[in-house]
Amino acid sequence: MKQLLFCTLLLIASAVGAQDNKWNKSFSFYAGLSPFLTPVDVGTGYNAPGIQHEVRHNPFVFGAEYTRQWRGKWHYFLAAQGGLQFMQGRTVLTPPQNLEPGTVRIVSQDDAFEAVSVAIGGGLQLQVLQWKGLSLRTQAGAMAAWVHDRGDQAGGIDLLVENASGELVWQNGGTVQHEVSRQVVPLGRLGAGIDFTPAFAKGFGLGVDAMYLIAPRFFEGAWTRNDTVSGALLTQGAYETGWNNLLFAVRLLYRW
Numbered sequence: 621m622k623q624l625l626f627c628t629l630l631l632i633a634s635a636v637g638a639q640d641n642k643w644n645k646s647f648s649f650y651a652g653l654s655p656f657l658t659p660v661d662v663g664t665g666y667n668a669p670g671i672q673h674e675v676r677h678n679p680f681v682f683g684a685e686y687t688r689q690w691r692g693k694w695h696y697f698l699a700a701q702g703g704l705q706f707m708q709g710r711t712v713l714t715p716p717q718n719l720e721p722g723t724v725r726i727v728s729q730d731d732a733f734e735a736v737s738v739a740i741g742g743g744l745q746l747q748v749l750q751w752k753g754l755s756l757r758t759q760a761g762a763m764a765a766w767v768h769d770r771g772d773q774a775g776g777i778d779l780l781v782e783n784a785s786g787e788l789v790w791q792n793g794g795t796v797q798h799e800v801s802r803q804v805v806p807l808g809r810l811g812a813g814i815d816f817t818p819a820f821a822k823g824f825g826l827g828v829d830a831m832y833l834i835a836p837r838f839f840e841g842a843w844t845r846n847d848t849v850s851g852a853l854l855t856q857g858a859y860e861t862g863w864n865n866l867l868f869a870v871r872l873l874y875r876w
Contacts, residue, residue: 644689645876650829651682652869675798675839675861678706681831681869687745695745701763703737709798709841735800735839739765739807753819759811765835769800777845794845801840801860808834815873827871838863 654677683701690696743761750756777794813829840860846853 646687646873648685648687648827648871648873649683650685650827650869650871651680652829652831652867653680654678654865654867675841676708677863677865678708679833679863679865679867680704680706681833681867683739690744693747695747696742697745697759697761698742699740699761699763701739701765703739703765705735705737705767705800706732707734707798707839708732709796733769733798735767735769737765737767737805739763741807741809743809753817755815755817757813757815759809759813761809763807763809765805765807767800767803767805767838777843794843796841796843798841799839802837805835805838805863807863813871815871817875823875825873825875827873829869829871831867831869833863833865833867835863837861 681701681703683699685697685699687695687697741761741763743759745757745759748756748758777796783789809831811829811831813827815825815827817823817825837860840858842856842858844853844856
């Protein structure tokens with residue numbers, strides 16, 4: 621729903637009439653984040669029903685961008701971007717599952733892990749509207765990102781079990797592993813922003829951006845569950861999911 625709303629706003633903005641932009645080049649720095657843990661996806665699970673995998677992604681990005689006029693209101697841009705990825709992986713087991721006798725509940729830990737990324741790329745920018753010191757623009761482009769996992773995260777699955785004396789006790793029910801699955805990731809980028817140029821600082825400006833970043837198969841996870849007595853493998857599964865985030869950023873730019 622968020623993706624559909626964002627794309628609709630881009631199309632509406634692109635349809636607005638515009639004046640010619642007197643600036644034909646610009647250089648800017650930007651930094652932004654997703655202000656909430658965005659559910660990336662319910663990962664594709666290769667296992668029995670009743671097992672839910674979910675990864676939440678809260679990235680912080682920063683970068684530099686060069687923009688130059690191409691034709692009329694159209695510009696092209698080149699960008700270099702860094703990012704710090706904060707992720708949480710969760711695996712939840714619910715019935716129907718082949719549970720051991722006496723098992724009452726199954727709970728998975730939320731496992732936080734991190735990665736860093738560096739991306740370069742470019743695309744096209746449309747100066748949709750310019751009025752006095754304000755300008756409205758939209759962007760679409762593609763980047764290639766190199767990702768370094770700062771440490772794969774393994775967590776446990778806990779089982780609440782009724783023992784022979786009738787007491788409820790927690791037992792280790794298995795392990796879950798989350799990790800970044802690709803070092804090189806193709807990254808799509810859509811964006812819209814508003815720039816303000818103060819009258820006392822010609823050429824300099826401040827901007828606010830909304831960016832939508834999307835990439836397939838960004839990270840993956842796997843899990844196993846063993847018998848608590850014999851150690852024999854009972855069930856196992858795996859999943860993969862993408863990078864899919866709406867971010868908000870601030871921008872400092874110089875135009876000439």
